[in-house]
Amino acid sequence: MNRFPRLLSYAITVWPGLLVAFAIAFSGMLLELLRPWPLKVVVDYVLGGQDLPGTLAAMAAALPYGDTTQGLLAWTIGTLVVITLASAVLTYIGTALVVKLCYRLVHGLAGELFAKLQRLSLSYHQKQAGGDLIQRMSQDVYCVHMAVSAVLLPGVISLCTLIGMFVILAQIDVTLALMSMVVVPGLAGALLLFAGPMDRATRRRYDELGSFMSFVDQAISGIKVVQGFNREDLLQAKLQGYAQRLGGAYQRDVNIGAAYKQVTLIVTGLSTAAVLGLGAWRVIGGHISLGDLLVFTSYLAALSGPIEAISVALGAAVVSGSQARRVFEVLDSGEEVPERADPVDPPVIRGDLQFEDVSFCYVQRGDEGPPRTVLDHVSFTASPGEIVAIVGATGMGKSTLVSLISRFYDPASGRVLLDGHDLRDLPLRKLRSSVSLVLQEPYLFPVSIAENIAFGVEDPSLSQIHEAARMACAHDFISRLPLGYATNLGESGSSLSGGERQRIAIARAMLRPSSILILDEPTSALDARTEAQILQNLAQSARARTTFFISHRLSTIKHADKIIVLDDGRLVEAGRHEELIGNGATYSALYRHQELAVL
Numbered sequence: 001m002n003r004f005p006r007l008l009s010y011a012i013t014v015w016p017g018l019l020v021a022f023a024i025a026f027s028g029m030l031l032e033l034l035r036p037w038p039l040k041v042v043v044d045y046v047l048g049g050q051d052l053p054g055t056l057a058a059m060a061a062a063l064p065y066g067d068t069t070q071g072l073l074a075w076t077i078g079t080l081v082v083i084t085l086a087s088a089v090l091t092y093i094g095t096a097l098v099v100k101l102c103y104r105l106v107h108g109l110a111g112e113l114f115a116k117l118q119r120l121s122l123s124y125h126q127k128q129a130g131g132d133l134i135q136r137m138s139q140d141v142y143c144v145h146m147a148v149s150a151v152l153l154p155g156v157i158s159l160c161t162l163i164g165m166f167v168i169l170a171q172i173d174v175t176l177a178l179m180s181m182v183v184v185p186g187l188a189g190a191l192l193l194f195a196g197p198m199d200r201a202t203r204r205r206y207d208e209l210g211s212f213m214s215f216v217d218q219a220i221s222g223i224k225v226v227q228g229f230n231r232e233d234l235l236q237a238k239l240q241g242y243a244q245r246l247g248g249a250y251q252r253d254v255n256i257g258a259a260y261k262q263v264t265l266i267v268t269g270l271s272t273a274a275v276l277g278l279g280a281w282r283v284i285g286g287h288i289s290l291g292d293l294l295v296f297t298s299y300l301a302a303l304s305g306p307i308e309a310i311s312v313a314l315g316a317a318v319v320s321g322s323q324a325r326r327v328f329e330v331l332d333s334g335e336e337v338p339e340r341a342d343p344v345d346p347p348v349i350r351g352d353l354q355f356e357d358v359s360f361c362y363v364q365r366g367d368e369g370p371p372r373t374v375l376d377h378v379s380f381t382a383s384p385g386e387i388v389a390i391v392g393a394t395g396m397g398k399s400t401l402v403s404l405i406s407r408f409y410d411p412a413s414g415r416v417l418l419d420g421h422d423l424r425d426l427p428l429r430k431l432r433s434s435v436s437l438v439l440q441e442p443y444l445f446p447v448s449i450a451e452n453i454a455f456g457v458e459d460p461s462l463s464q465i466h467e468a469a470r471m472a473c474a475h476d477f478i479s480r481l482p483l484g485y486a487t488n489l490g491e492s493g494s495s496l497s498g499g500e501r502q503r504i505a506i507a508r509a510m511l512r513p514s515s516i517l518i519l520d521e522p523t524s525a526l527d528a529r530t531e532a533q534i535l536q537n538l539a540q541s542a543r544a545r546t547t548f549f550i551s552h553r554l555s556t557i558k559h560a561d562k563i564i565v566l567d568d569g570r571l572v573e574a575g576r577h578e579e580l581i582g583n584g585a586t587y588s589a590l591y592r593h594q595e596l597a598v599l
């Protein structure tokens with residue numbers, strides 16, 4: 001669907017409020033149309049001494065002192081004051097209502113965008129800059145506000161005002177009225193000329209703003225590295241570059257908008273001058289009265305209002321359409337993890353996993369060359385109650401392997417089966433709710449410790465949270481904090497040490513009653529004693545689950561039920577510690593190497 005009509009389809013969702021807003025705006029428009037008439041009454045009938053025409057004479061006679069010159073003047077001025085006041089009140093109420101409706105639409109669109117972002121695959125998020133997505137979420141969603149408040153309402157009302165004025169002007173003088181409409185094709189031509197450049201300039205401006213935001217976001221997130229390496233100057237210089245590009249795009253956008261506005265003003269001004277000249281000529285020729293010309297010229301002056309509003313609305317339609325494109329790009333992105341329309345939905349998930357000839361490569365961007373195989377025909381099984389350790393040198397595909405279990409990615413070939421079902425046939429929510437994760441870089445939210453531990457579970461009790469923390473050897477250090485479990489963590493838990501963050505992440509995983517537990521180097525920042533204690537607790541709780549444990553410290557995984565050894569994406573060995581040592585191959589070489597390193 002075209003961007004602008006699609007934006008307007010959101011407006012329909014608040015149609016009762018919009019109808020009221022239109023009704024208020026129409027009333028305001030009618031008042032505006034009435035505004036010049038008291039002028040004619042004063043000039044022609046009060047000052048000019050002409051007789052009031054039939055209806056007006058009857059109305060005046062019905063009013064106290066309406067049939068006297070002073071009375072008529074007082075009533076006419078009174079009417080003008082009432083029109084002015086009523087117009088102001090209606091404008092205020094209308095504006096407040098439109099703002100309320102528009103914010104509802106903006107929040108709705110932002111909510112839809114956020115929901116979509118949460119569903120989009122990891123591959124999508126790895127390609128997108130976070131700052132740019134924030135820009136789309138926080139700024140570009142206002143396109144729907146602009147579409148309603150700056151395009152739809154003023155556009156329709158101004159068009160009706162224009163038509164109303166034309167009808168009235170035509171009654172005074174058809175030739176002049178037609179002449180005053182010469183402005184319309186002039187404005188249409190200006191829009192045709194400017195729509196393309198305005199669209200491109202707006203798009204570039206918001207794209208540059210997104211890049212700027214992303215740069216600032218990354219610089220602030222990496223502030224420790226920046227300060228530690230004394231690279232503030234480098235980032236400052238880079239910021240200047242981003243700011244300059246943004247400034248250039250901003251100026252171009254504003255300049256094109258200003259040029260469009262000036263061209264529309266010139267078109268309006270020229271047509272007004274022509275009509276004024278012709279009008280004066282027709283008064284001289286005796287075709288219309290001086291009062292008629294006054295009414296006509298005040299309509300003509302008033303005409304510039306709706307005409308300008310229409311040209312502004314058309315410009316706003318282009319700008320909101322450009323912003324909408326950035327929102328719809330995300331909404332229309334098909335990079336969600338695909339789900340079957342009729343998934344298999346087993347009542348319970350036991351955690352029986354089977355990798356069947358699985359190969360995988362990350363999708364590369366166009367400029368990154370051909371995809372590299374990260375997992376190469378990997379096959380193995382893991383049963384409930386088993387602790388499966390995955391080992392191998394760095395970059396061999398260990399994290400990638402476990403990320404297939406949560407369906408962060410799908411295999412390029414082969415299958416991963418859970419309880420006999422291909423993961424792609426299971427409902428995604430069900431699959432993910434049966435998996436508990438501790439990621440290599442534990443992410444903590446800037447909320448309390450208790451909320452962080454409780455993240456994966458609906459309303460756990462405090463004692464359950466404490467128990468999970470005890471299992472993760474985190475209870476003691478949390479209890480020593482002045483605010484204990486209520487301690488609020490900074491961004492990404494920056495107020496804690498690396499080992500403390502890891503233990504909170506482990507507690508979060510422990511609390512979740514899932515049939516699969518994935519621990520990706522969960523204890524790399526812990527001392528040997530704490531690590532041993534956590535592993536012991538884990539071994540006790542692991543009896544009911546299938547546990548995957550990735551570690552570079554082979555001493556920690558000696559007691560695993562199965563050890564899988566990856567080498568350059570291939571599964572080269574699998575078995576218990578003693579068997580693999582006996583094989584004298586990759587694992588035993590790695591193990592011997594680490595033993596020597598300890599000595």
Ligand SMILES: Nc1ncnc2c1ncn2[C@@H]1O[C@H](COP(=O)(O)OP(=O)(O)OP(=O)(O)O)[C@@H](O)[C@H]1O
Nearest residue numbers: 126362374392393394395396397398399400401440
């Ligand atoms: N999102 C990604 N896009 C492209 N390549 C990736 C991506 N993530 C990982 N890789 C590449 O895939 C390979 C395997 O990475 P993976 O993280 O699975 O290794 P690993 O064995 O867990 O390493 P480590 O022990 O260092 O954590 C690496 O060469 C890595 O560079």
